[in-house]
Amino acid sequence: MSICKNLSVVTAVCAIFTAASALAGDLSNFNEAIEKVAAHNRVATNYLRTGNADLAAIELDDMRGAWSKLTKRFEGKTPDAFADNALYSDLLQNTAGKIDKTLGLIDSGDLPGAAKETIDFREKLSAMRRASGLYLLADCVLDANKAMDDFFVYKTNLPQWGDKGVKADVQSKAAIYGYLLHRCDAMATPAVKADPEFRRLVDGAHNGLSFVPQAVSNEDSGQLFRVLIELRSFDNLLFFRFG
The missing domain is CATH 1.20.120.660 (IL-4 antagonist (De novo design) like domain)
Incomplete structure (x- = not known):
């Protein structure tokens, strides 16, 4: 039994x-x-x-x-x-x-x-x-793309460094984009994480973001402009390949 x-x-x-x-x-x-x-x-x-x-x-x-x-x-x-x-x-x-x-x-x-x-x-x-409570890498990349859109406004509307809160806003937008890149990297499958193109795009974007504090500290609109152009290139390719 x-x-x-x-x-x-x-x-x-x-x-x-x-x-x-x-x-x-x-x-x-x-x-x-x-x-x-x-x-x-x-x-x-x-x-x-x-x-x-x-x-x-x-x-x-x-x-x-x-x-x-x-x-x-x-x-x-x-x-x-x-x-x-x-x-x-x-x-x-x-x-x-x-x-x-x-x-x-x-x-x-x-x-x-x-x-x-x-x-x-x-x-x-x-x-x-x-x-349905699902969140894939493509969704994370979408969020990162939107954060980059928010940050990219400073490409055409250069920061007025003397205005109250502008420096904090630039740094905040950069930090949000960086956080989302880390999140996408963390949730990527081992195969994607090791993909040379994925690494180039994510690591390249992080490297670009590392120059934002310097641009803000020096009130260097030209440097920020160049960083944003580079970041947008990485961001577009991240969408094209993994979004």
Whole structure:
């Protein structure tokens, strides 16, 4: 009798672990599929920023193909992590139309409008994950990019060093960006963390940030300007490769 009970316990435990593994696998497979879509979106965004409409359209067409494969695979098979997540349903229902809209904007010559659509897709994808308590490297890179946007205002609006709070604000914006870079580095998988390009971008950005205190102390707008240009370059490439 005890043997039967033990067998029943083992069977139940195995069933639990098998189910948990299947759910984890569903999420892992979804993340892998969505990354293929997001990769095309990132490249298209980059081409739109540089005014290359033809190559952006090619990437968006490839994105549409990757999205079609994803929806066929996961329609009616929502990963457990996204159960009852309205943003997941919205993404599945509206992304194909968004891609078509973006291609239409490119055809009409509205590249800034098309870029807004690709950026919006990235933000909606991140919001969907966060709504389910998920936070991936791509989401961290998005936060870092936004922090860099805040810091980059000092490129066109040079700091008025004599104004109250300006020095503290420059240092604060630099510190927030540096913190987020550390966070992204810490959460990266071992393979990504060791990737020479990832290391070059993250370590290069940290090195650039190390000159901010000197620029602030010396009230050197020229040095800060050069640092910001370098940081923006690293930041754009971080998005392009890992965002």
